[in-house]
Structures are given as structure tokens and as C-alpha cells.
Amino acid sequence: MVSTEIPTLVRDDVSSVGHLLFDAAAQHADRALLEFRGRAISFAEMAAAAEHVAATLAGRGVGKGDVVALYFPNTPHYPVVFFAAMRLGATVVNLSPLDAARELRFKLTDTGARVLATLDQQPFGVQARALLDEGLIDLLLIGSDEYWTGSGSLIAGSGQTMSLDAAIVTPATCPAAKCASHDLALIQYTGGTTGTPKGAMISHSNLRSAVAMFDEAIAAGSAWRRGEARHIGVLPLFHIYALAGVMLRAVANGETIMLRDRFDAEQVLDDICRGGANFFFGVPTMFVALLECPDIGDHDLSSLTLCVSGGAPLPGEVANRMAALIGRPPIVGWGMTETCGAGTLGRVGDKSPPGAIGHPLPGASIAILALEGERNPVAPGTVGEIAISGPHIFGGYWNRQEESASAFSGHHLLTGDMGYADADGQIHLVDRMKDLIISSGFNVYPRVVEDAIYEHPAVAEATVFGAPDPYRGEIAVAAVKLRSDQTLTLDGLRAFLADKLGRHELPARLDLHDQLPRTAAGKLSRKELRDASMQKAGGHG
The missing domain is CATH 3.30.300.30 (ANL, C-terminal domain)
Structure with a gap:
């Protein structure tokens, strides 16, 4: 079994995830949290917007225990409504822009979400209004894609449809609800690679623990100092990897996210070379796309102090080519929805062998279990199923008691990934059992x-x-x-x-x-x- 001690900043009495933004705004009021389409949005502005929206929702009866659905692309509206919901003690469920209408209906019905926030652009506005017309939601908050650039007008609201942008600019106060560390903050649906998607129940403590675990691992092997990172924000915020690894980390540390609508390789190069970006959390396909840019050799990427690849194994050839460009290979990490995206991370400066996904993050314990029989831990070098425990592990699947119980062996989550531990305690990913x-x-x-x-x-x-x-x-x-x-x-x-x-x-x-x-x-x-x-x-x- 491989484990790493967790520092004392991860505790059972951690406060609501919502406090991350409001605490940061008190310390870094004028610092930019987001840079989006040429506009800098400060911590103070974001906190005020979130409180205004929270007050509007509270006025419509939304409060602790209610479920609020977020249906957004990458936009500043996403953190506004996310933190508004957290301030109320409500639970967020993320809807994907790739969800078909049937999947949207299922997630709303499964969670009981009766409030949905989105943008008035394709496909979001049309889909959301259809859901309202079908009676699947009681309240629709809808904002303009152009709001943050000042080029759009406020969307009119009436009845069950409210203008999200009008709520943002309407001054109002809303006290923060009292939340216990184990209270449900997020229902995050798994990818649904087999069968019906399952909603992972993630608590406030789970998310804050994941943020602390990432921070401790990064700080241990780099020159990073809290508050100095400028993050490239191209991962989708509705995905757990970006939510915990980028958005919540940046908020907690008073750092800036250069938020982009979508990934564009040329834009990323510009963000690094001209925008001063120094942190890049991505997936392997993004690094492949960067390497395919015809003028990649003309760009100086050495300013990237941290480059992390997650979501899927990083091919060795891609890692080697990236290393030639930035002076070091991307750090490879591994996690899943049920672990808040946190699991393992390579050590800064180390060149990991192909297939290696790093060491367990501080506070995580990983066991490699036999694939058959008694499922006991196996010896180093022997392939088995990766099982993980720690303060970041989800509480089970929403409305699925049997599947929740079968997901664990003791306190360890059975991940469905095959791998092995080497003599140094580094974990190597072999493949998904189902693949x-x-x-x-x-x-x-x-x-x-x-x-x-x-x-x-x-x-x-x-x-x-x-x-x-x-x-x-x-x-x-x-x-x-x-x-x-x-x-x-x-x-x-x-x-x-x-x-x-x-x-x-x-x-x-x-x-x-x-x-x-x-x-x-x-x-x-x-x-x-x-x-x-x-x-x-x-x-x-």
C-alpha cells in the first residue's frame, strides 16, 4: 500500500466551498480572478456578482439542500452561479454542453433540480427553454454571452424566466448558509461510458481536500508561491478536472485564470508568450495539437513553470517532444470524478517513465488489489486494480445504494483502472479494466x-x-x-x-x-x- 501524509490544512471541520471566493475577495479585492475576452474581472467583482445572484435565488425560495443545475460553456457566468449556489448551501449539478436532450432530462429528473442557469446562445438557450416548457424545471436563469464584454443588452425576464445578468447587477446581500464539511456540494455525473450516467456525491470537504492535496504536491517540488500563478483556462469548467484543479485552486490561492471559450492551440501559445501564463493544466490531445502548430518552434515556452497532463495517459513520444520545447516534460497526473480529479501527480522536475502517473497525492492511500479471488493487495510490480482512499473520495452515487456499496473495498474506492506500484512507490497505469x-x-x-x-x-x-x-x-x-x-x-x-x-x-x-x-x-x-x-x-x- 502506498500513501502520503496529509498536512493539517485538510480537516473535518473545513468550511463551505463558497467561503473560498469570499475569503479570497477580502484579501485580494482588486486582483484579477478572470481574464476573459480582453476584460479583467476582479475577485471583488466576482464575489459581489455571486452574492447578488444568491440573493436573487433566495428571494425565489432557493436555499440549503436545493439542487441548482449549471448548463454553461466556459464563461464567467459559471463561477458566479456556482459560488452563489454554494453561498446558499445548495447543491450544484453540472450539465455538459455535449449532453443530448434525453441526458439533460435524465440528470434533472434524477437529481430533482428545479433551477437551471445557462446562456442565451446555441445550444443552451433553446434546450433550456424546452426543458422549462416541459415542466422539468421551475426557474430558468438565463444570461447573455456578451454580458462580460459590455456589448450585449440585459435579457428580459418574466415569470419562470429570470435575467441572470440583471441579478448580477442588482445590489443585494445574502448571508452565507452554515454548512457542515460532509454536506453535499456537488453531484457530478460520470462520463457514462457504460450504461446510464451515475451522479457522484461530492461534499464540501471532498472538494477543499482535493484543492489542498494538489497545492501541497505542487509546492513540494517547485518554486511556485501562492498567488503568483496565471492559469491557462481551456479545460471545461463543468468537468471535475478543471473545477477542482484549476478554478477552485486559483480562487483559493488568489490567482488569475485566463479563461477561454474553448481550446485553441494558437491562442494557448499567445497566452504563454504574450500573456504571461505559467500554469497549464491540460489533456494529452491539447499537447498533441500544440506540437502540430506549424510555427511551434518560433515560440518561447520556457515561462511555463508548471505543465500538467491528466485525463488520459500521455504518450511517451508526446512527453519527449514537449520536454524539448519547455525544458521539462509535463507532469502526469491521474484522478477521476469520484476522487474530485485528485489521485496521483508526478514530482516536479522528475522525468517519469512511460506509463507512470506519479505518486499518491498528500493524504491519499493507494492499494493495488488482486484482479481475482480475495482482492488482497499484491506485491510491487504486479498488475492489479488501483484502489484509493483519502479525504477527497466521494460519498457514493446519487440514488444508487447498491452500486455505491460495490464501488468500495473497505475504505478504498475501486477505480476500475489496472496498474502497479514500483519499488519507489510510483504508480503505473496499465489500462482501464473495461478497455x-x-x-x-x-x-x-x-x-x-x-x-x-x-x-x-x-x-x-x-x-x-x-x-x-x-x-x-x-x-x-x-x-x-x-x-x-x-x-x-x-x-x-x-x-x-x-x-x-x-x-x-x-x-x-x-x-x-x-x-x-x-x-x-x-x-x-x-x-x-x-x-x-x-x-x-x-x-x-
């Missing part, structure tokens, strides 16, 4: 195959998934996006991989794509590719 391919009786780990494919000079992006095969049971399918003006055949790929992989690991099929599908967090989606492959096979059967 394991069994071909002719042999285990094939998609991540291992992907790492090898990324070494091919023609490959820009790649992911590997299993497809049914009547003879071998399953085969490995390589889905590849090529670099510009490059070609690749299955025979050519297999020849390139022949000295890198076992014969049973070689892809049996190559699918070339102009673009590979992504999840809401920007990760490549094996599920979407696998589902499309199954549908195509069924259609030709």
Missing part, C-alpha cells in the same frame, strides 16, 4: 499499443479499441489521425510496430480519420469509436 482486449486468450492493453503507435512519424493522434472477431474473440483496432500530407497502411504500421510490440498486440485493423471523436473533457473517446464500429458491423451483417 482490456482479450485476443486469442492474450491480454492486449490499448494504452501500450497507443504509445507505440505514437512513435510513428506519420501519426498525429491515435487510440486503440477492441472489436469482435469470430476467430480470435477480439482484435485490436487502431484509429489514427495522420499528420498533414502523410500516408499510412495497415501493413506499414504493423511493420513499424513489429519490434515494439508482441505479435498478439499488433493492430489487426487500421481506421484512418480526419478527426477523432473527443469527450467533453477533450479526451479521445474509445467508446464512441467502438460504438460506431459495432453499429457499422451490425449494419453490414
